[in-house]
Amino acid sequence: MCPLPANVILHEVVLRDGIQTETRILSTEEKLNLMERLVESGVRRIEVSSFVSPRLVPQMADAEKLWMEMKRHENVLYSALILGRRSLERAMECAVPHVGIFVSASETHSRKNSNRTVAEAQKEALDLIGKAKTAGMEVRAGVMNAFGCAYEGAVPIEGVMDLIEDYMKIEPDELCLADTSGMANPRQMKEVLTRVKEAAGETPISLHLHNTRGLGLANVWEALQQGVCIFDTSLGGLGGCPFIPGARGNIATEDTAHMLHEIGIQTGIDMNRLVGTSRDFEKVLEKDFPAAVLHLPNAGSCDTQ
Amino acid sequence: MCPLPANVILHEVVLRDGIQTETRILSTEEKLNLMERLVESGVRRIEVSSFVSPRLVPQMADAEKLWMEMKRHENVLYSALILGRRSLERAMECAVPHVGIFVSASETHSRKNSNRTVAEAQKEALDLIGKAKTAGMEVRAGVMNAFGCAYEGAVPIEGVMDLIEDYMKIEPDELCLADTSGMANPRQMKEVLTRVKEAAGETPISLHLHNTRGLGLANVWEALQQGVCIFDTSLGGLGGCPFIPGARGNIATEDTAHMLHEIGIQTGIDMNRLVGTSRDFEKVLEKDFPAAVLHLPNAGSCDTQ
Numbered sequence: 001m002c003p004l005p006a007n008v009i010l011h012e013v014v015l016r017d018g019i020q021t022e023t024r025i026l027s028t029e030e031k032l033n034l035m036e037r038l039v040e041s042g043v044r045r046i047e048v049s050s051f052v053s054p055r056l057v058p059q060m061a062d063a064e065k066l067w068m069e070m071k072r073h074e075n076v077l078y079s080a081l082i083l084g085r086r087s088l089e090r091a092m093e094c095a096v097p098h099v100g101i102f103v104s105a106s107e108t109h110s111r112k113n114s115n116r117t118v119a120e121a122q123k124e125a126l127d128l129i130g131k132a133k134t135a136g137m138e139v140r141a142g143v144m145n146a147f148g149c150a151y152e153g154a155v156p157i158e159g160v161m162d163l164i165e166d167y168m169k170i171e172p173d174e175l176c177l178a179d180t181s182g183m184a185n186p187r188q189m190k191e192v193l194t195r196v197k198e199a200a201g202e203t204p205i206s207l208h209l210h211n212t213r214g215l216g217l218a219n220v221w222e223a224l225q226q227g228v229c230i231f232d233t234s235l236g237g238l239g240g241c242p243f244i245p246g247a248r249g250n251i252a253t254e255d256t257a258h259m260l261h262e263i264g265i266q267t268g269i270d271m272n273r274l275v276g277t278s279r280d281f282e283k284v285l286e287k288d289f290p291a292a293v294l295h296l297p298n299a300g301s302c303d304t305q
Numbered sequence: 306m307c308p309l310p311a312n313v314i315l316h317e318v319v320l321r322d323g324i325q326t327e328t329r330i331l332s333t334e335e336k337l338n339l340m341e342r343l344v345e346s347g348v349r350r351i352e353v354s355s356f357v358s359p360r361l362v363p364q365m366a367d368a369e370k371l372w373m374e375m376k377r378h379e380n381v382l383y384s385a386l387i388l389g390r391r392s393l394e395r396a397m398e399c400a401v402p403h404v405g406i407f408v409s410a411s412e413t414h415s416r417k418n419s420n421r422t423v424a425e426a427q428k429e430a431l432d433l434i435g436k437a438k439t440a441g442m443e444v445r446a447g448v449m450n451a452f453g454c455a456y457e458g459a460v461p462i463e464g465v466m467d468l469i470e471d472y473m474k475i476e477p478d479e480l481c482l483a484d485t486s487g488m489a490n491p492r493q494m495k496e497v498l499t500r501v502k503e504a505a506g507e508t509p510i511s512l513h514l515h516n517t518r519g520l521g522l523a524n525v526w527e528a529l530q531q532g533v534c535i536f537d538t539s540l541g542g543l544g545g546c547p548f549i550p551g552a553r554g555n556i557a558t559e560d561t562a563h564m565l566h567e568i569g570i571q572t573g574i575d576m577n578r579l580v581g582t583s584r585d586f587e588k589v590l591e592k593d594f595p596a597a598v599l600h601l602p603n604a605g606s607c608d609t610q
Contacts, residue, residue, distance in 0.1 A: 004492070186526045187567075213564075248597055258519075259490060259518075262492075262493075263491070263492045292553055
């Protein structure tokens with residue numbers, strides 16, 4: 001066990017993972033407004049979009065427009081998710097400073113998600129990472145389904161380690177382990193992180209967690225003790241499957257920040273403003289978000305208790 | 306850190322904490338049916354009722370009838386919550402084998418909840434525990450608001466320890482720490498349990514946790530590592546304030562059992578049956594329960610992944 005980090009970076013994914021399956025397509029204006037409100041709330045890292053076929057993900061169709069029109073604050077890191085060669089070219093045209101490039105550790109998911117075997121997808125990812133680095137981008141190299149797969153069940157750690165070790169040869173700026181289907185448990189979190197840390201050396205490790213089975217913050221607590229200090233979170237806990245009533249999505253920015261503040265870890269987040277941003281965004285999407293602290297009468301003051 | 310326990314006991318509180326603030330008053334028949342379904346689902350410890358004024362908690366008005374009519378399975382421990390002298394007498398008349406007797410660690414909450422100072426409430430509790438033990442009952446001696454108070458905020462650990470040390474002088478069968486308002490965080494959990502374990506010696510420690518701020522299972526994960534192996538849980542995660550939309554109640558039996566099974570800890574719970582019981586009870590109460598795994602398409606098979 002490491003000492004707990006003094007500071008944690010929250011990588012805000014509401015504009016990408018959070019809304020990508022929402023049927024209501026947001027206007028670029030609404031996205032720009034949300035992004036500014038997030039920055040005012042203290043968020044310092046934002047995943048702005050993926051570059052993906054508008055036919056597959058209509059919510060991301062305005063990616064270029066968004067990157068063109070948005071304000072780029074100096075103290076905020078803006079990121080995009082890359083899905084293939086054309087996607088990276090589009091990101092380059094938009095002068096995206098930070099990209100995420102992921103490979104699935106599950107053969108079935110890899111074929112369904114990218115129509116490639118894991119080996120093929122990894123070969124392409126390594127090529128794309130090289131190109132992105134050459135273009136001066138910062139790169140997070142990620143493993144999807146690192147803790148389990150909705151199709152295959154358990155995902156052997158050896159497969160995850162093979163991908164991580166390949167990534168390390170080309171020196172990404174960050175490694176990201178994604179619990180794509182929310183299947184990680186904290187005991188497994190400890191085991192996987194212990195292995196990945198050995199391979200990662202000084203390279204920071206980030207986690208992309210879903211709260212599908214209510215284990216998101218239990219996994220965060222374990223990961224903090226393993227020294228992880230970058231977590232993907234979504235405003236409101238959005239990002240769940242829209243067809244499951246009450247389904248939890250990504251771990252909620254509000255709940256994660258609240259836990260970290262209670263533990264004594266800084267995030268830079270202003271809870272009052274963040275809760276206000278989230279409540280206003282609930283009105284835009286016309287639904288209650290799953291974040292737990294959001295609906296408490298004193299949600300905004302959760303960090304002063 | 307202790308080795309993780311091989312087995313955990315879930316103390317099911319849906320019939321008491323879970324439904325006590327529900328406006329729909331269940332019939333004794335419905336409660337009896339739920340209790341049988343819980344036993345069929347593998348639940349081995351059930352808090353059947355409190356003995357409290359029917360005026361204050363109308364849902365508990367049939368406590369005597371329930372204790373009289375229910376089937377007492379040999380391998381199930383049935384418990385009641387005691388609130389004062391008259392309450393204990395009623396429990397004795399019902400031949401209740403296991404009782405919980407609690408004192409709040411917060412002066413404000415103690416006065417509001419029992420119209421007594423903490424010192425007065427503790428004096429009465431010690432007297433009641435003595436009487437219960439003389440009557441042959443098993444006793445869990447508990448501290449409410451052990452991790453924080455909705456009225457007072459932080460609750461100093463010294464006050465909690467004073468109560469625990471007093472309890473230990475009269476040798477209760479179990480100590481219970483209650484996070485009454487769901488304010489505990491896992492770092493604090495570690496600190497408080499480290500202290501309480503020193504005082505408790507061989508006496509088992511149980512936890513009564515609420516998921517108000519989404520931290521319930523993070524606290525369970527920490528507590529498991531501190532050797533705790535008895536947790537109060539409520540079917541569906543019921544027990545939240547009925548006036549807060551989406552508020553989470555007690556930690557959900559489904560979610561806790563699922564996490565424990567994934568970690569490799571036995572509970573005796575049959576997830577398929579438990580999920581069936583919970584879904585049927587959702588129909589009785591005509592609402593969606595907050596438990597996370599309950600609404601997954603494969604909820605029942607969560608323990609086979």
